[in-house]
Amino acid sequence: MSAAIQLAHLSKNFGTRPVLKDINLTVPKGSLFAFLGNNGQGKSTTIRIITGLYRITSGKVTVLGQDMQKNPIPALARMGCLVDSPSLYNHMTAQEFLKIGCVVKDIPYQDIDRVLAIVNLHTEPRLKIALYSLGMRQRLALAHALLGNPELLVLDEPTNGLDPEGIKEIRELLVSLPEKTGCTVFFSSHQLEEVEKTASHLALLDQGTILFQGELEEIRAAGRSALRLDVTDVEKTFAFLSQSSYQVSHYGDHRLLVDNMTREEASALYRQLVAADIDFYQAILEKPSLEEWFSQQMATSRNKA
Numbered sequence: 001m002s003a004a005i006q007l008a009h010l011s012k013n014f015g016t017r018p019v020l021k022d023i024n025l026t027v028p029k030g031s032l033f034a035f036l037g038n039n040g041q042g043k044s045t046t047i048r049i050i051t052g053l054y055r056i057t058s059g060k061v062t063v064l065g066q067d068m069q070k071n072p073i074p075a076l077a078r079m080g081c082l083v084d085s086p087s088l089y090n091h092m093t094a095q096e097f098l099k100i101g102c103v104v105k106d107i108p109y110q111d112i113d114r115v116l117a118i119v120n121l122h123t124e125p126r127l128k129i130a131l132y133s134l135g136m137r138q139r140l141a142l143a144h145a146l147l148g149n150p151e152l153l154v155l156d157e158p159t160n161g162l163d164p165e166g167i168k169e170i171r172e173l174l175v176s177l178p179e180k181t182g183c184t185v186f187f188s189s190h191q192l193e194e195v196e197k198t199a200s201h202l203a204l205l206d207q208g209t210i211l212f213q214g215e216l217e218e219i220r221a222a223g224r225s226a227l228r229l230d231v232t233d234v235e236k237t238f239a240f241l242s243q244s245s246y247q248v249s250h251y252g253d254h255r256l257l258v259d260n261m262t263r264e265e266a267s268a269l270y271r272q273l274v275a276a277d278i279d280f281y282q283a284i285l286e287k288p289s290l291e292e293w294f295s296q297q298m299a300t301s302r303n304k305a
């Protein structure tokens, strides 16, 4: 896969304060790329740089093969962006609103039906935007970004402020986009459960540096499994496992988590529990979630600092 976005030794200071520090990032074409990080770590700043809204302090930003410092216009014409809360005109219908987008982007009105069908808003042509739900408004903003069939979509927290139904709608839409339109999607998010269901790749930004970038699959493959045990006597089981040198912790009222287990170690542990006359209702051996991985990465980064 060639790169849709390439950041090379990118640094950005606000005044004397460094916010992005010598970042290297490659977003492969065709990927659904999630950009993660806690509040204030520089995600929106990076997105604003990629979309040509901020100047950089040093380094190189290449988007769709175009050097953004030299001439951003050709790349901007081939990308769609959703950077701030969308300004939608409440007194208009979606068709009327998107006509303005067509004029600005200099594309024919025929594209409106295509983008409305992609975001599933084609069934209510006469409904005023004022009556849209938050999820519908966000889908309309995405339709606007999709006008002109961009090769790259850059979205800053596209599910921010949505209810679970709205989040699901946007997730399904994002997952379908690379196949439906062939575009690369780069989006920032705090919703790790959603990212886990959506993204093909991710990068983790912390204190202005990239801690990890790669495929989600790499994280899944590298993670050591943990055993979730649902037990009758939680204290007795905890004491037994601790004495037997397992890395055990409490989670929930009747549950224990035993870290770093293989399948063989788990079946040996079941036999030990039975031999020690310790009952358990359920035992599930699972890879750590993205949220657990994220916490681990943060803890490691803080320990190094």
Ligand SMILES: Nc1ncnc2c1ncn2[C@@H]1O[C@H](COP(=O)(O)OP(=O)(O)OP(=O)(O)O)[C@@H](O)[C@H]1O
Residues within 6 Å of the ligand: 014, 019, 037, 038, 039, 040, 041, 042, 043, 044, 045, 046
């Ligand atoms: N225009 C600006 N002038 C000065 N400082 C800024 C400016 N924009 C952002 N910052 C600072 O840069 C840092 C990174 O902000 P940024 O908005 O990029 O973080 P973020 O990761 O997107 O956070 P969040 O998840 O809360 O949106 C913050 O400390 C912020 O206060």
